[in-house]
Amino acid sequence: MLYDITMCKGEACPKKHLCYRHTADIEGRQDFFPNPPFDVEQNTCEFFWQDVQRFEQIKLRAYEIYLEERRPRGRALDHWLKAEQECIEKWNK
8 A cells, every 4th residue: 555645535526436546445544635636527536546456357347248248349338337337336345
């Protein structure tokens, strides 16, 4: 764990499940943003730091879904969204 980064509680952030500042394990004392950094109007967060491990889990699951459905064309987004939802449910348990 990096102790010199500011963490985020992910309040009202749709990207929190893929942001390392929200998903990283907290060990000991850790600083958090006093206000959520996600900009709702711009739908961005200048402090977003992609959690690569979670991204890879979604990518792998999306590929598995693609194979399960016998490799249909033009369904990549559907597969990604389904995989993302499945992974989020798994992580929230």
